[in-house]
Amino acid sequence: MAAPLRIQSDWAQALRKDEGEAWLSCHPPGKPTLYGSLTCQGIGLDGIPEVTASEGFIVNEINKKSIHISCPKETASSKFLAPYTTFSRIHTKSITCLDISSGGGLGVSSSTDGSMKIWQASNGELRRVLEGHVFDVNCCRFFPSGLVVLSGGMDAQLKIWSAEDASCVVTFKGHKGGILDTDIVDRGRNVVSGSRDGTARLWDCGRSACLGVIADCGSSINGVAVGAADNSINLGSPEQMPSEREVGTESKMLLLAREDKKLQCFGLQSRQPVFLFIGSDAFNCCTFLSGFLMLAGTQDGNIYQLDVRSPRAPVQVIHRSGAPVLSLLSFRDGFIASQGSHMGEADLHMLSGWSCATLSAL
Numbered sequence: 001m002a003a004p005l006r007i008q009s010d011w012a013q014a015l016r017k018d019e020g021e022a023w024l025s026c027h028p029p030g031k032p033t034l035y036g037s038l039t040c041q042g043i044g045l046d047g048i049p050e051v052t053a054s055e056g057f058i059v060n061e062i063n064k065k066s067i068h069i070s071c072p073k074e075t076a077s078s079k080f081l082a083p084y085t086t087f088s089r090i091h092t093k094s095i096t097c098l099d100i101s102s103g104g105g106l107g108v109s110s111s112t113d114g115s116m117k118i119w120q121a122s123n124g125e126l127r128r129v130l131e132g133h134v135f136d137v138n139c140c141r142f143f144p145s146g147l148v149v150l151s152g153g154m155d156a157q158l159k160i161w162s163a164e165d166a167s168c169v170v171t172f173k174g175h176k177g178g179i180l181d182t183d184i185v186d187r188g189r190n191v192v193s194g195s196r197d198g199t200a201r202l203w204d205c206g207r208s209a210c211l212g213v214i215a216d217c218g219s220s221i222n223g224v225a226v227g228a229a230d231n232s233i234n235l236g237s238p239e240q241m242p243s244e245r246e247v248g249t250e251s252k253m254l255l256l257a258r259e260d261k262k263l264q265c266f267g268l269q270s271r272q273p274v275f276l277f278i279g280s281d282a283f284n285c286c287t288f289l290s291g292f293l294m295l296a297g298t299q300d301g302n303i304y305q306l307d308v309r310s311p312r313a314p315v316q317v318i319h320r321s322g323a324p325v326l327s328l329l330s331f332r333d334g335f336i337a338s339q340g341s342h343m344g345e346a347d348l349h350m351l352s353g354w355s356c357a358t359l360s361a362l
Contacts, residue, residue, distance in 0.1 A: 152179030236272025297325025
């Protein structure tokens with residue numbers, strides 16, 4: 001098990017000043033944490049800082065975009081990416097969720113300051129404030145068009161917003177507990193939500209109606225993900241004829257990350273269970289990598305990779321630290337994971353969530 005390295009979140013800014021310093025640490029499993037520091041010895045003619053590490057750490061490479069650090073004693077190394085821009089004025093408190101439109105032009109984010117905002121992705125300029133939820137907004141995401149936003153809040157409501165004029169065009173009611181995650185089916189005629197009330201529901205956006213309860217787990221559903229199933233996977237058959245208002249649910253899987261340590265998969269149209277996997281702790285998030293591979297992250301820091309065709313044992317379990325895995329995103333040939341930190345910050349791993357009021361683009 002690799003020992004994870006961590007670094008001060010604003011290291012790139014701190015090390016661009018003469019004698020500027022940034023902390024770093026190595027966390028070998030079952031051993032005391034090793035602490036160290038980086039110091040800027042000056043800025044080269046090419047604009048790249050000359051950085052040295054304290055005893056026990058080595059700076060292998062540094063450029064304007066990244067720094068590569070190693071801890072030889074624990075045979076650990078990590079490459080940290082510098083943000084190319086940072087937006088610090090959008091929110092005043094911790095950011096709970098964010099998404100970028102399909103075209104990359106707009107961002108939407110929610111915060112524990114009670115706000116949800118749309119901003120220009122290029123410069124952080126505020127475009128719209130979306131007001132209407134009572135209490136905190138837990139999740140927000142763009143529809144594929146990039147012109148509409150879906151959100152879910154602690155008020156047990158789902159809302160659809162226009163990104164152009166900030167109007168709330170649809171409100172879904174039916175959950176009896178706060179909504180913790182959502183996903184969009186195909187182009188967005190239907191959406192899915194998971195709630196503290198233990199249910200996952202399918203909704204008809206055109207009629208603002210619930211098309212059915214996909215699952216009633218009896219345990220909080222922290223994360224949901226919709227994915228297209230490989231042809232080899234048996235999703236079962238629906239007991240009743242699906243509504244004509246269901247669009248794009250055929251051959252789709254619904255993955256549920258549950259608080260009771262269970263990861264569950266259903267056929268979205270059939271409503272039939274595909275598998276149930278029990279993990280080491282509460283599952284916080286999940287995502288699909290392909291038509292048969294999926295990922296799920298737990299509160300105790302495990303990332304499980306499962307194959308739907310043989311889900312009894314995980315393909316692999318990745319464990320970088322005991323900090324909770326907060327979100328997972330498929331990226332190129334791998335994935336990005338964010339983890340909370342025992343030190344009150346968040347870590348972002350290329351293979352966290354943001355715990356401050358700053359948005360950084362990598």
